Amino acid sequence: MTYESAEYHPAFEEYSETIFELVEDGVEVIQARIADRLNVSRPAVSEMIRKMVAADLVVVDDDTGIALTASGAILAQTVVRRHRLAERFLTDILDLSWTEAHHEAGRWEHVISPAVEAALVRILDDPTTCPHGNPIPGSAYQKPENACRLADVDPGCEFMIQRIPEELEFEPGQLEFLEASGLMPGRSGTILTTAPDGTTTVSINGAAVGVGAFSAERILVSTAA
Ligand SMILES: [Zn+2]
Known part of the structure; x- marks a missing residue:
């Protein structure tokens, strides 16, 4: 489930994560929504999406919008997993507020190595959600009933x-x-x-x-x- 990339590319990680979370929230995945969430301009989004199509991370369809490819989905799950594990660590162990943890995790998600990720899982006792209850990809999360x-x-x-x-x-x-x-x-x-x-x-x-x-x-x- 870990995405191995030859070159470190935080923008690809950020965009893949955003697309994953828009889908998760049931929001239409179009350039305008990505621009809103990342607080960047529409031209910047269209330029980055073009690069991600070339890198085989997303596909664009005029009717259905933007979707992650199989490798884009693996990248997204890796980043979302690290973000949510980091949030757990920052709130549960370091006692940061939700807001502080959310912002810090936005940076940590790009630098956590597989070894640190495994250590976080161990020290946090294999959590299934972030502090806000969102599922950690790859964990044993089960949808709540009712x-x-x-x-x-x-x-x-x-x-x-x-x-x-x-x-x-x-x-x-x-x-x-x-x-x-x-x-x-x-x-x-x-x-x-x-x-x-x-x-x-x-x-x-x-x-x-x-x-x-x-x-x-x-x-x-x-x-x-
Ligand atoms: Zn969260």
Whole structure:
């Protein structure tokens, strides 16, 4: 599962990772979305995609958009795996906040060697998700049962947070808000109300917290039912 490349190319790694995560989040993989997520210009994206087509990492289809090839998928899984292992290490062992860990891991993912990756797996006891609940590729991760979006849980019902999708990690201020409110994987709460504008108010850690529509439609939870 480890991608061996003759030359070190962080941009290929970054783009492959982004395409993998857009697919994971159910977002259409087109140049505009890649530009948004990487915060780069459209011409820069189209230039890089051209190079990645030449390197056999992606294919472009006018109807279906951009997709990873088999070797692109291996590269992406390797980078995503290292990112999520690094996030686990940075939060669980070094006690960094979610936001700090997310940013640091964005650098670590490019320099972790197979030996360090194996050591991380050992010291972290073979984790299956990042601190935000996103699956670590190649781990024994299993989809939670009875999972649905926070926005779909009825008022009065209990839920347990399962997963904060990568999409929210890129929303400015979201990770700080979620961590500060205790909306973290493994924590349970109850739905209080759902407002017409899509805001879901939940009771968690003894406090009422309003979760905006964008996040409530993306946070995955499990319910007892
Ligand atoms: Zn994460």
